[in-house]
Each structure stands twice: as C-alpha cells, then as structure tokens.
Amino acid sequence: MKERIKIVEGDITEQEVDAIVNAANTSLLGGGGVDGAIHRAAGPELLEETRKIGGCPTGETRVSKGYRLPARWVIHTVGPVWAGGHKNEENLLANCYKNSLRAAVEHGVKTIAFPSISTGVYRFPLERATEIALTETKKFIETNENPDKVVFVCFGEKALNTYREVFERIY
Numbered sequence: 001m002k003e004r005i006k007i008v009e010g011d012i013t014e015q016e017v018d019a020i021v022n023a024a025n026t027s028l029l030g031g032g033g034v035d036g037a038i039h040r041a042a043g044p045e046l047l048e049e050t051r052k053i054g055g056c057p058t059g060e061t062r063v064s065k066g067y068r069l070p071a072r073w074v075i076h077t078v079g080p081v082w083a084g085g086h087k088n089e090e091n092l093l094a095n096c097y098k099n100s101l102r103a104a105v106e107h108g109v110k111t112i113a114f115p116s117i118s119t120g121v122y123r124f125p126l127e128r129a130t131e132i133a134l135t136e137t138k139k140f141i142e143t144n145e146n147p148d149k150v151v152f153v154c155f156g157e158k159a160l161n162t163y164r165e166v167f168e169r170i171y
C-alpha cells in the first residue's frame, strides 16, 4: 500500500497527474489560497464551468475539466471551517477525501494530487487534518484498485514534515 502514496513539497497546479483536488468554498466561484492558484493556472474557462455547476455543499465534490492545467480534471471539494471541533468538522473533512477518491474512480483517474484541505484559511489543525487525510486514503486504496497513485502536495516545510511523520505512524 505504501508505494501508492507519495508526499511531495510543491505547488499542486504543476503536478502531472490525471486529477488535482481543489480546496474550494461552497460557491465554487474561486477564492484565495490553493483555490486562487488553481483558477489562475487553469484560466478563465474554469470559472465559467464552475459557475454553471452552481455550488457545492461542505464535504461533497464537483468535477470540472482542468483546462490549461497539466491535470485533465479538477475535483472541487469543500472542507469544513474549523470551529473548535464540535461541529462535525472531522467527519466533514473525512467526507472530502472519501468523496474525492470516489469521484476520481468515476472519472477513470489513476493518479490524483491532494492539497491539505481546510488547513489554510479554514484553520483546521494541521496534524489532525493530516491524520484524517492519510487514514481515509489508506482505507480507500486498500479496497480499490484506483487511483493507483495518490500524491499529497505539501505547501511548505511544516506541512511536509507533518505529512512524513503521520505517514510513518499510519502506514
């Protein structure tokens, strides 16, 4: 199982994978952080398409094309805003990973890259979020052939070290 996971430091918009996951908001109309970077790199056609999709509830996913990105698909998911941990945040974040992986299977995706959903503007604690990301992914790939490769793209050294530590513990 271990060999199907890759942890890298970098920019998700540059990943040569079939699909990248976007940490979007419920409007799907773009924003800052990784969402802003993905819209800038994909070009204005992405916003045209997500405008037509018309939004996405927290924990769910919607799929668009990748336009100018190397990735063919963008799987938009909406993470929870951290509100102290008693607002179902952990389950909602787990749903983001499960539903993104299911959407990947539905679109024939063999390689997928995830950012660290909810750990920026939405303030989800990084270590707990990383445990959820890696646990949900492990459960999924144990019972599914695809995606064959899952890349976790860490934006900065702190995230990279956290992912590496949690990976050693969980896998």
Ligand code: AR6
Pocket (backbone or CB within 6 Å): 010, 011, 012, 013, 023, 024, 025, 030, 031, 032, 033, 034, 035, 036, 037, 079, 115, 116, 117, 118, 119, 120, 121, 122, 123, 124, 153, 154, 155, 159
């Ligand atoms: N590649 C990979 N990771 C990145 C990149 C990048 N280019 N840029 C930032 N990150 P955030 P959230 C990391 O705030 O917390 C948006 O405005 C970042 O360091 O992008 O889910 C949306 O529209 C952090 O670890 O997403 C929503 O309104 C992680 O991506 C809101 O932010 C997520 O940080 C969503 O908040």
